[in-house]
Amino acid sequence: MDSNTVNKVVKDALNHNQGKINSIYFTACGGSLVDLYVSKYFLEAEAKKVTTGWYTANEFVHVTPAKLGKDSIVFVCSHSGNTPETVEAAKVAQEHGAFTIGLTFNKQADLLTYSDAKIIYEWGNEAEVVNNPMAITLHATAKLLHGIEDYPYVDQFEDGFKKIDTVVANAIDQVQPRTKAFAQKYKDEEMFYVLGSGPSFGHAYGFAICSLMEMQWLNASAIHSGEYFHGPFEVTDKNTPYILIKSLGRTRALDERAQTFLEKYAEKIEIVDAKELGLDMIDDKVSEYFNPILFYTILCEYRSKLADVHNHSLDVRRYMGKVKY
Structure with missing residues (x-):
């Protein structure tokens, strides 16, 4: 563009x-x-x-x-x-x-x-x-x-947009072993909870409804990390997979709190951490708003690997564009 x-x-x-x-x-x-x-x-x-x-x-x-x-x-x-x-x-x-x-x-x-x-x-x-x-x-x-x-902070935004493609390209390479291992480990699971906060909550929701439900026909639900302790954590156990999208920025503390609890009471946990993936290359006055841009591409790698092990193309639909609705 x-x-x-x-x-x-x-x-x-x-x-x-x-x-x-x-x-x-x-x-x-x-x-x-x-x-x-x-x-x-x-x-x-x-x-x-x-x-x-x-x-x-x-x-x-x-x-x-x-x-x-x-x-x-x-x-x-x-x-x-x-x-x-x-x-x-x-x-x-x-x-x-x-x-x-x-x-x-x-x-x-x-x-x-x-x-x-x-x-x-x-x-x-x-x-x-x-x-x-x-x-x-x-x-x-x-x-x-x-x-x-x-x-x-518009200048910091401009600088961030100059850097974000480099951050994403490096992160794609970085997550290849993890995404393949994730797909193998969870290939038989039928339900996932996806946690996120701040600007990233939108993509926690998106990964649940689009990538998992629409594209892989898996049950999924998005949970705001801040709301996790106000009801949803009661279903936490060692058998249900959780994907935590861990943001960089002001709401990171919410994700860290959820992570601490999950690591104590759950066993099937995948942490996708923006800081580990290099988002701190961008000025911290604006970096939090680049979280979902990074997470979109990285979670596409996760869904792609799931599609491979499921032998279920991301383009296959049961109802969308096929029946009247």
Whole structure:
């Protein structure tokens, strides 16, 4: 993705409604919705005036935020560009006067009909994560907040985006033995709990519902590391596998607390640690927001190895695109 494209989208969005922007929303479905989580989290953590929301597209259509209007920017993402609920969400956003930013892999997508700004992202090279929709949206959101509220760490973000591909490429090599061992060890398991916190919780959820449930037909549930001790830990035993996505940043303490308990009372534990994988190369003022960008690619390695030992292609579906729903 050419950085000039992101800069133009941000400039056009900031010029919308004479620059009077008070809300930025994110809407999509499934994996595309997961891609938008970190940007929503970033605004919740860093914005002083701008409000935000993160919605599955069909809910955005049926329960449209009352604040949505000409003062709003709405990011709408669909990989195919033709997900009916997402296309309708973009249409609703436009009808309310919002500036819509559509992200898709498909140059002929229906979504683009209702997109004031159009981002066609690249796909297929997992080592160049700056080109995926998660990174593009986060990059644009940081620039938007800088333009609206003078967010102070935009330069650190720029430096982070220059480094993240190197971090990811090194991490891919680093995890190969672990991912193969994981797949062999857990090839017969049918249920996984996935823990995460902070900006990474979105990808704990995404890995559970997309990688494990959708792509491998395995039962899975995402648990926020901070909520683990408020109910879910009661099912902890030595027979159930746990995958803990251990973030770098302010919520790392939540993950460490969960890890300590799991190491005492469980036996089947896989820790995926952003610090071990080199994310601390990025300035600590912004590094936590790069967690899910790193975890996306690394957990793709885990799911790929599971698919191999299961002889179950990641592209096989039972219902999706095959029956009416």
